[in-house]
Amino acid sequence: MLKPVDVLLVGVGGQGTILASRILAHVGQAAGYDIKVSEIHGMAQRGGSVVTQVRMGEKVFSPLIEEGGADVILAFEKLEGLRWLGYLKPGGTIIVNDQSIYPVPVLAGLAAYPEDIAGYLKSKVRGAVVVDALGIAAACGNIKAANVVLVGVLASLLPFPEDEWLEALEARVPERFLEVNRAAFKAGYGLGTGGQDPGVGCGPAAGTR
Amino acid sequence: MRELLTGNAAIARGAFESGVTVAAGYPGTPSTEILENFSRYDGIYAEWAPNEKVALEVGIGAAMAGARALVTMKHVGVNVAADPLLTAAYTGVNGGLVIVSADDPGMHSSQNEQDNRNYARFARIPMLEPSDSAEARDMVGLALDISEEFDIPVMIRITTRVAHSQGFVDLKEPAPRPLKEYRKDIRKWLMVPAFGRLRRVALGERIERVAAYSENAGVNIVIPGDPKVGVITGGVSYHYVREVLPGASVLKLGLTYPLPAGVIRKFAAGVDRLIVVEELDPYLEDFIRGLGLPVTGKELFPDTGEFSPGVIRRGFIAAGLIPEEEARPVRQFDDMPAVPARPPVLCAGCPHRGVFYTLRRLKLVVTGDIGCYTLGGLAPLEGMDSCVCMGASIGMAHGIDRAAPGLRGRTVAVIGDSTFLHSGITGLLDVVYNNGDTTVIIVDNGTTAMTGHQDHPATGRTLMGRKAPAVDLEGLVRSLGVARVRTVDPLDLAGLEEAVREEVAAPGPSVIIARRPCVLISRQAGPPVTVDRETCTGCKTCLKLSCPAISVTDKTCSVDPVSCTGCGLCVQVCKFGALAAAEGGGNGA
Numbered sequence: 001m002l003k004p005v006d007v008l009l010v011g012v013g014g015q016g017t018i019l020a021s022r023i024l025a026h027v028g029q030a031a032g033y034d035i036k037v038s039e040i041h042g043m044a045q046r047g048g049s050v051v052t053q054v055r056m057g058e059k060v061f062s063p064l065i066e067e068g069g070a071d072v073i074l075a076f077e078k079l080e081g082l083r084w085l086g087y088l089k090p091g092g093t094i095i096v097n098d099q100s101i102y103p104v105p106v107l108a109g110l111a112a113y114p115e116d117i118a119g120y121l122k123s124k125v126r127g128a129v130v131v132d133a134l135g136i137a138a139a140c141g142n143i144k145a146a147n148v149v150l151v152g153v154l155a156s157l158l159p160f161p162e163d164e165w166l167e168a169l170e171a172r173v174p175e176r177f178l179e180v181n182r183a184a185f186k187a188g189y190g191l192g193t194g195g196q197d198p199g200v201g202c203g204p205a206a207g208t209r
Numbered sequence: 210m211r212e213l214l215t216g217n218a219a220i221a222r223g224a225f226e227s228g229v230t231v232a233a234g235y236p237g238t239p240s241t242e243i244l245e246n247f248s249r250y251d252g253i254y255a256e257w258a259p260n261e262k263v264a265l266e267v268g269i270g271a272a273m274a275g276a277r278a279l280v281t282m283k284h285v286g287v288n289v290a291a292d293p294l295l296t297a298a299y300t301g302v303n304g305g306l307v308i309v310s311a312d313d314p315g316m317h318s319s320q321n322e323q324d325n326r327n328y329a330r331f332a333r334i335p336m337l338e339p340s341d342s343a344e345a346r347d348m349v350g351l352a353l354d355i356s357e358e359f360d361i362p363v364m365i366r367i368t369t370r371v372a373h374s375q376g377f378v379d380l381k382e383p384a385p386r387p388l389k390e391y392r393k394d395i396r397k398w399l400m401v402p403a404f405g406r407l408r409r410v411a412l413g414e415r416i417e418r419v420a421a422y423s424e425n426a427g428v429n430i431v432i433p434g435d436p437k438v439g440v441i442t443g444g445v446s447y448h449y450v451r452e453v454l455p456g457a458s459v460l461k462l463g464l465t466y467p468l469p470a471g472v473i474r475k476f477a478a479g480v481d482r483l484i485v486v487e488e489l490d491p492y493l494e495d496f497i498r499g500l501g502l503p504v505t506g507k508e509l510f511p512d513t514g515e516f517s518p519g520v521i522r523r524g525f526i527a528a529g530l531i532p533e534e535e536a537r538p539v540r541q542f543d544d545m546p547a548v549p550a551r552p553p554v555l556c557a558g559c560p561h562r563g564v565f566y567t568l569r570r571l572k573l574v575v576t577g578d579i580g581c582y583t584l585g586g587l588a589p590l591e592g593m594d595s596c597v598c599m600g601a602s603i604g605m606a607h608g609i610d611r612a613a614p615g616l617r618g619r620t621v622a623v624i625g626d627s628t629f630l631h632s633g634i635t636g637l638l639d640v641v642y643n644n645g646d647t648t649v650i651i652v653d654n655g656t657t658a659m660t661g662h663q664d665h666p667a668t669g670r671t672l673m674g675r676k677a678p679a680v681d682l683e684g685l686v687r688s689l690g691v692a693r694v695r696t697v698d699p700l701d702l703a704g705l706e707e708a709v710r711e712e713v714a715a716p717g718p719s720v721i722i723a724r725r726p727c728v729l730i731s732r733q734a735g736p737p738v739t740v741d742r743e744t745c746t747g748c749k750t751c752l753k754l755s756c757p758a759i760s761v762t763d764k765t766c767s768v769d770p771v772s773c774t775g776c777g778l779c780v781q782v783c784k785f786g787a788l789a790a791a792e793g794g795g796n797g798a
Binding site: 012013025029034035036037038039040046047048049060061062063064065066067068069079080082083085086102103104105106107108109110111112113114115117120124 | 211213317341369370373374375376377445447448449451452453517518519522537542545546547548549550551552553554555556581584588589749752755757759760761
């Protein structure tokens with residue numbers, strides 16, 4: 001009997017949540033899970049909040065996770081992590097990218113971006129992980145690999161072997177970006193499994209760009 | 210091979226495997242990816258039509274000629290295609306004809322949430338409702354078989370959650386499907402009153418035969434369970450029910466017009482209490498009540514908005530079927546700080562922005578239309594007064610002009626290039642014919658942007674990637690009889706404002722074409738705008754542009770160099786010269 005795994009990936013349009021969900025689903029498929037993935041297109045692409053739900057189990061019915069049902073929330077942006085927090089299962093955890101993207105009402109001074117979201121999440125969720133994914137990705141050679149850094153952290157918390165993740169990465173990432181994404185994944189994975197200095201995972205090239 | 214496919218990709222796959230050779234549609238969320246996926250298969254023909262009515266007519270013609278045909282659209286597109294749809298039910302088919310209606314409960318990306326199951330009953334055509342991707346693939350083949358067997362078009366009705374959720378599909382090899390022979394038969398295809406009356410009678414007989422088939426259809430399934438409660442459901446709601454109330458007896462209806470009265474009666478007889486779970490209208494519930502069966506539905510589950518497991522759980526708690534204390538233990542985060550909304554906005558560098566900024570500045574009444582640019586109506590741009598349906602902007606502006614002398618010369622219609630070609634041409638013809646004075650701004654970004662950049666008759670390319678003649682918009686509107694036609698660059702605010710002022714003041718109809726390619730396609734990013742913090746007074750005028758690259762922090766403006774495309778609009782609106790386009794930037798300045 002496969003243990004069900006429900007992951008909510010939240011962020012802002014253009015942050016690479018879709019690729020992250022594809023990698024996760026690839027790993028789940030290799031492990032023999034039934035899978036459903038749900039995402040909403042359309043208006044969300046114009047800078048709105050985006051959410052992808054990945055559900056894995058012996059047999060999955062609903063493509064949607066119920067409130068209070070997510071094992072892990074992978075937040076690509078802090079405010080979005082906060083917005084979807086009610087979906088977290090008691091005992092579940094949240095991985096949050098330490099990045100703020102101000103929505104237009106905040107840019108226009110009509111609303112305030114909450115202060116210290118990371119602190120709030122840490123105080124409320126046991127094992128909450130706050131990651132500087134942009135910084136780590138930059139050290140690995142490409143800031144755009146931030147999504148894969150986050151996938152690396154996620155991988156360290158889920159019951160699939162590291163090799164399966166690396167295989168999924170190879171299948172889902174174009175050849176020319178593979179090296180930097182592999183480094184980004186390993187940096188995230190190392191961070192999740194034991195607080196290894198993420199810079200180390202990226203080798204001597206770190207910081208040269 | 211087993212693949213994780215969205216409902217839309219699965220429908221495309223099903224059409225390919227079942228021998229569809231002609232497909233047509235008009236882009237519309239959540240239906241768009243069906244044709245995009247289908248167009249990539251070998252040996253088929255697929256096209257974007259200018260609108261859904263034409264798309265369906267192409268499908269009817271292809272089916273009449275003996276091919277299997279697929280026509281796709283979003284729910285409101287079926288309104289546009291309703292005219293041919295209701296008579297195609299009379300004519301029937303030769304090759305199979307399937308119409309996909311993609312409904313949008315919750316209005317993720319739509320102006321209404323009409324329940325198109327009503328169309329199947331209205332038109333008297335069979336309807337199938339898949340609940341996930343595997344069923345979506347299978348039901349295309351079934352729909353085509355039913356269409357040919359009973360000589361009738363078939364609707365596949367999906368919702369956003371089915372269209373855009375992925376599930377496993379076991380791929381099959383495509384079946385060869387020879388073209389059926391076409392034979393002239395005017396009593397079947399020429400719907401003049403005398404023949405129409407005969408076909409109406411024949412339609413009644415055909416749909417009765419489908420109703421008999423429905424009683425044994427393999428897509429209407431009973432999942433045996435606790436006889437205390439029987440749930441009748443269909444579409445994605447079925448999965449929520451199975452998850453939230455796992456022990457219940459369930460009747461899952463896949464063929465939802467005509468409904469199997471016998472199957473429903475038999476199921477009802479075996480349970481103590483009957484509950485219907487369906488999104489939007491009480492479509493099943495009304496039918497079941499009409500059978501004289503006691504049933505509960507909309508008292509427990511809302512008739513608006515999208516369902517979710519949470520909605521279903523709350524309904525079953527209200528029904529007393531789940532104890533209150535088993536309400537999903539949602540974690541309490543009572544002290545959570547207020548979370549500001551993240552509404553969609555026009556992209557940084559979007560060429561539409563300057564148009565709405567200008568219209569707002571000139572305090573004009575603006576009838577708008579359907580597309581990305583509808584976002585120009587939201588604060589702080591607020592450059593639009595109305596949005597009703599595809600093409601409505603022009604007729605509405607003309608109506609305002611005829612009704613209210615005080616608004617004459619103060620009203621403009623704004624419509625996108627794809628929307629104008631979809632259903633704006635006839636509106637403009639009306640203005641010209643009836644000696645109207647309306648000014649129409651066609652915001653021409655050279656694509657159908659909102660739905661993900663599909664081609665249309667003015668882009669010079671087809672869905673299948675072939676070169677095509679590109680409609681000359683200036684020539685088109687001149688040929689309709691518009692004498693005053695001018696083209697402006699929407700990033701040149703001074704030029705744009707002058708054009709708008711002159712055209713709204715001028716008698717007779719005017720068309721202004723505000724032309725700039727969509728920034729997501731052109732990728733024309735110049736160097737970002739820079740801010741002189743000494744000069745900036747923090748007046749926030751630039752914020753009125755609603756540009757996601759601009760913010761005001763510490764009382765001065767700042768521009769995010771990553772998202773700024775250097776379009777230069779903010780440089781033009783700054784009264785103090787604090788914003789500067791870098792060398793080579795400032796496209797419109």
